[in-house]
Amino acid sequence: MSAILTPRQAEELNKAIIAYLTVSSLPESANALRQEIKIGDNFDDATRKKYEGLLEKKWTSVVRLQKKIMEQESTITRLQSELDSATPTSLARRNQDPASWLPRSPARHTLQSHRNPITCVAFHPIFSSLASGSEDTTIKIWDWELGELERTVKGHTKGVLDVDFGGPRGGTLLASCSSDLTIKLWDPSDEYKNIRTLPGHDHSVSAVRFIPSGAAGAPSSGNLLASASRDKTIRIWDVTTGYCVKTIRGHADWVRDVSASFDGRWLLSAGNDQTARLWDSASGDPKATFLGHEHVIECCTFAPPAAYEHLAGLAGLKKAPPASSSGEFLATGSRDKTIKIWDGRGTLIKTLVGHDNWVRGLVFHPGGKYLISVGDDKTMRCWDLTQEGKCVKTLDEAHGHFVSCIRWAPSRTKEPAATNGDTNGQVNGVSAKGPDAVAATKASINCVIATGSVDLNVRVFAS
Known part of the structure; x- marks a missing residue:
């Protein structure tokens, strides 16, 4: 004891033990210790009261500190792992550069009100509104x-x-689809009044996406909406008239997801037949079929032009496609636990392995360097396209249950810019006019992500 405690510390410990034994109704043990250490009459009632409870307080403090130390060690390990996998670029000015921003725990907001699992989320293109849809049959509108x-x-x-914001220029609408076989259009400017219901599908409608129109860099002004259904079809609707203007057939089973290129020229779909398919949205003709997944494909999305230079390197191309060209690269996520990145001709470029369960949602970082995924393993994973798709960050407990959906908030620009019909929030219509356009895109990136889960929570991750 003398090697660890000073004489004064040893004396205080002995007095605390005697006080503890006395209070615990163990007088014989207390007297035996007093005689053995020869404390004698120096230990009176006043001294006992002074040391009462001291031993218990010290003991609980030690346990609490040990727990805190273990938590800190865990945090240090996680941060060290992030540091080891970070690139020099992401370390330099990581807080200042939106193009290198990645979501971090904890979430800024956890939004609770739904009574059943959440299936979808979507951001309003202008205001700080976030819509979430649920198996409880409702849509909830939040101020994120x-x-x-x-x-x-x-x-x-x-x-x-599914839910999605979009529609005619100057008249943003909210579209929703349901297992009740219908698509509904709601007017956010009129207290989300239901202005139209679109019947026509013969089974559950799994996904809806507004289709932008116009050349790259032009304002999104499309009146068209694409829907995917368990009836094996994709339908294109005119939201101003409510008419179905085209039905696209080709999938052999349930079509789970549909996405539109930033200029509205191409549609991408995927589903239970384990294929993804690229379509000409004007004619409905197939352009490419993507074969390689070994299970249902849950989600699909187009890569923004900002990602072309990194994906071109992955594909072994010497030169990236022009930013004005759409449908050049895309990604799919599957129940086979993998994410696959393809070129627009159907060639598999890269398979990303890391999720321990179904991959349920994908979004490309508007800056072009990352792909972010969520899945039924409760995680959110960030894949670095500049490091051949290496997983550089994992949020292990993004939610307490399966993570069903993810969206990136639309980028905010002073100049009008086309937003992806996928409404992953990328400003995808980057004009091919050199570094100024890219710099403008980076400056406009809105560093906000929303996710939804079977745990009934919507979470908002923001810088």
Whole structure:
């Protein structure tokens, strides 16, 4: 004891033990210790009261500190892992450069109100509104900046499977689709009044996406909406008339997801037949079929032009396609636990392995360097396209249950820019006019991600 405690510390410990034994009704043990250490009459009632409870306090403090130390060691290990996998670029000015921003735990807001699993989320292109759809048949509108529920939108009679903002220029609409076989259009400027219901699909409608129109860099002004269904078809609707203008057939099973290129020229679909397919949105003709997954494909998305230079390197190309060209690269996520990156001709470029369960959602970073995924392993994973798709960051407990969906908030620019019909929030219409355009895109990136889960929570990750 003398090697560890000073004489004064040893004396205080002995007095604390005697006080503890006395209070614990162990007088014989207390007297034996007093005689053995020869403390004698120096230990009176006043001294006992002074040392009462001291031993217990010290003991609980040590346990609490040990727990804190273990938590800190865990945090250090995680941060060291992030540091080891970070690139020099991401370390330099990581907080200042939106193009290198990645989501971090904890989430800024955890939004709670749904009574059944959340299936989809979508950001309003202008305001700080976030829509979430659920198996509880409702759509909830949140202010994602404040973390507050604004309203609950009711109308569907079965679970809501997808939502998307878009529509005619100057008249943003919210589209939703459901297991009740319908698509509904809601007007955010009129308290989310249901202005139109689009019947026509013969089974559950799995996904809806507005289709932008116009050349790259032009404002998104499309009146068209694409939908994917369990009836094996993709339908294109005119939201101003409510008519179905085209039905695209080709999938052999349930079509789970649909996405539009930034200029609206191409549609990408994927589903239970384990294929993804690229279509000409004007004619409905197939351009390419993507074969390689070994299970249902849950999600698909186009890569933004900002990612072309990195994906061109992955594909072994000496020169990246022009930023004005759409449908050059895309990604799919599957129940086979993998993510596959393809070129627009159907060639597999890279398979990303890391998820321990179904991959349920994908979004490209607007800056072009990363692909972010979520899945039923409860994680969010960030893949670095500049490091051949290496997983450089994992949020292990993004949610407490399966993570069903992910969206990136639309980028905000002073000049009008086309947003991806996928509404992953990228400003994808980067004009091919050199570094100034790219710099403008980086400056406009809105570093906000929303996810939804079977745990009934919507989470907002923001810088």
